[in-house]
Amino acid sequence: MKDLLDNECRSSLLYRSFFEQMVQAAFWLDQSGSVCRGNPACEALTGYAAEEWEGYPFWKLAIAEEQETVRRQTQCAVNGEPMPFCTVFAHKAGPPVPVHITYGAFLAEGATIGYYAMVQKLSQAVADSREAQSCKVLDLSLEAAFIYEKGELKYVNQSGIRLMGARGYEELLPYPFTSFFHPRDMPLIHELQKRLERGETTSPIEVELIRLDGTRTDAEVCGTSVVIQDKLRHYILIRDMTERKRAHEFLQNSEKLALVGQLAAGIAHEIRNPLTSLKGFIQLMQKDGMRKPEYFSIMSSELARIEMIVSELLVLAKPHASAFEVHDLTNLITHVVTLLETEAILQKVTIQVAFESPLPMVHCDENQLKQAFINFLKNGIEATSGSGEIVIRLWCEGDKVVIRFEDNGVGIPAEQLARLGEAFFTTKETGTGLGLMVSRRIIENHRGTLRLMSTPGIGTTVEVCLPVIS
Numbered sequence: 001m002k003d004l005l006d007n008e009c010r011s012s013l014l015y016r017s018f019f020e021q022m023v024q025a026a027f028w029l030d031q032s033g034s035v036c037r038g039n040p041a042c043e044a045l046t047g048y049a050a051e052e053w054e055g056y057p058f059w060k061l062a063i064a065e066e067q068e069t070v071r072r073q074t075q076c077a078v079n080g081e082p083m084p085f086c087t088v089f090a091h092k093a094g095p096p097v098p099v100h101i102t103y104g105a106f107l108a109e110g111a112t113i114g115y116y117a118m119v120q121k122l123s124q125a126v127a128d129s130r131e132a133q134s135c136k137v138l139d140l141s142l143e144a145a146f147i148y149e150k151g152e153l154k155y156v157n158q159s160g161i162r163l164m165g166a167r168g169y170e171e172l173l174p175y176p177f178t179s180f181f182h183p184r185d186m187p188l189i190h191e192l193q194k195r196l197e198r199g200e201t202t203s204p205i206e207v208e209l210i211r212l213d214g215t216r217t218d219a220e221v222c223g224t225s226v227v228i229q230d231k232l233r234h235y236i237l238i239r240d241m242t243e244r245k246r247a248h249e250f251l252q253n254s255e256k257l258a259l260v261g262q263l264a265a266g267i268a269h270e271i272r273n274p275l276t277s278l279k280g281f282i283q284l285m286q287k288d289g290m291r292k293p294e295y296f297s298i299m300s301s302e303l304a305r306i307e308m309i310v311s312e313l314l315v316l317a318k319p320h321a322s323a324f325e326v327h328d329l330t331n332l333i334t335h336v337v338t339l340l341e342t343e344a345i346l347q348k349v350t351i352q353v354a355f356e357s358p359l360p361m362v363h364c365d366e367n368q369l370k371q372a373f374i375n376f377l378k379n380g381i382e383a384t385s386g387s388g389e390i391v392i393r394l395w396c397e398g399d400k401v402v403i404r405f406e407d408n409g410v411g412i413p414a415e416q417l418a419r420l421g422e423a424f425f426t427t428k429e430t431g432t433g434l435g436l437m438v439s440r441r442i443i444e445n446h447r448g449t450l451r452l453m454s455t456p457g458i459g460t461t462v463e464v465c466l467p468v469i470s
Contacts, residue, residue: 028106029115033058033074036114045099045121047092058117063088063096065199065225070101077103077115088226089119097121144238148177154233163219163240165211175212177236182208182216192223196234199225206241206445217242275306326361326469327369329401333392336373340381347385351377356395360468364446372439376405376462379436383409383460396468400448403464411456 025041034057043049046061053061059070066087073085082103089097099119106114144160146153156169164180166172181189185207195202201224209219223236337351344351380390384407393404443450447467454460 025119027117029058029117033078046089061089063090146236148234165213180210182210196223196225324363324365327364327366329362329394330355330359332366332369336370340377344381347381349381349384349388351390353392359394359401360396362401362466363469368442372442375439380405380407383407399468400465401468405462408459411458412454412460413456
């Protein structure tokens with residue numbers, strides 16, 4: 001391909017006029033996006049001699065944090081969809097160079113034999129204009145946008161000023177970025193800052209934002225770094241999560257009430273059994289006038305069981321704000337099994353629990369985790385109904401505790417497994433798919449992970465990993 005491109009270009013005036021005589025840097029690219037040749041202006045632009053970059057992918061000329069963008073744009077040009085854009089090239093001996101790139105194609109007898117990239121260095125004025133234009137765009141954003149340089153606030157849009165409860169940009173200047181967040185979120189914020197210093201783009205993280213007046217709100221933070229005028233700038237976006245949290249809590253409480261309704265039949269049987277025992281003992285005592293101590297012990301035990309079941313059901317059904325406290329997962333799982341044990345028996349399913357001892361404590365919202373675990377266990381009971389078995393395993397693995405719900409049910413095909421957790425996608429005859437979606441969100445809110453594994457005809461495993469208290 002390189003020889004064909006050389007021959008076609010050298011045999012025409014295109015090579016001399018388009019490359020040798022141009023002040024602007026021009027690179028020849030083959031159909032894979034690699035550099036075949038360049039004109040003398042290319043060395044002036046990058047500081048690299050031709051033999052140093054010939055044969056290398058064109059996007060390697062960009063600085064590390066811009067290479068993926070250039071790679072995508074080059075691929076678009078190869079696919080016949082070239083688009084001009086701005087980026088930053090590395091320089092062999094000097095500071096990075098802001099540039100503007102335009103792509104085109106070489107044609108021979110109507111067929112594309114290669115491509116060219118025209119690279120123009122942006123002047124200081126143009127670079128200034130580019131940043132000013134970015135700020136104008138950010139001013140239109142509904143999300144709070146902040147620009148920092150070496151830890152110093154350079155810009156904040158109107159949404160950011162409103163979110164922080166400030167009267168203007170100047171009021172935010174004395175405060176370091178870290179002062180806007182709850183102390184427990186500092187490890188996440190420091191990690192975000194480290195990644196930005198390395199020129200990376202960060203994924204959104206959920207933290208608690210503290211406004212200037214001291215009020216708090218849930219927020220999502222992400223950022224990226226861009227070199228402008230030889231300076232590394234951090235662009236940080238902060239999204240107020242209040243409305244999203246309210247919507248999620250409404251969905252979660254609705255799903256919770258649906259779970260309570262589904263548990264009703266099993267709970268009725270669970271309560272009826274001890275009530276029958278109590279009724280029988282009372283009748284015996286009335287008939288014979290007997291007051292055996294062992295009767296009172298059994299009756300007290302049955303009453304305690306009824307009280308525990310009703311209490312668990314009421315706590316589960318009652319909407320409440322998140323309350324993260326230190327809890328023992330062993331007790332939590334035991335309560336969940338108690339609620340579903342009768343339903344499992346009615347469906348001819350056995351539940352076994354295998355705990356590794358001792359297990360570390362976790363910082364969690366007990367009510368929310370119960371809701372998620374009940375959902376996993378109910379799904380397992382429905383999948384194994386008839387003559388099945390569910391095993392719940394808990395063990396510690398490094399700085400996390402692993403909980404697995406394993407069933408030997410019908411299993412789930414791979415194409416359906418990939419979609420589980422999507423709203424309104426379900427493998428059941430009756431269902432909304434919201435249960436697993438809500439459960440996944442609960443696990444993520446606990447900074448945990450959820451993994452689904454299934455083999456048709458063998459069974460399904462739901463694996464939950466939660467961080468332990470260090």
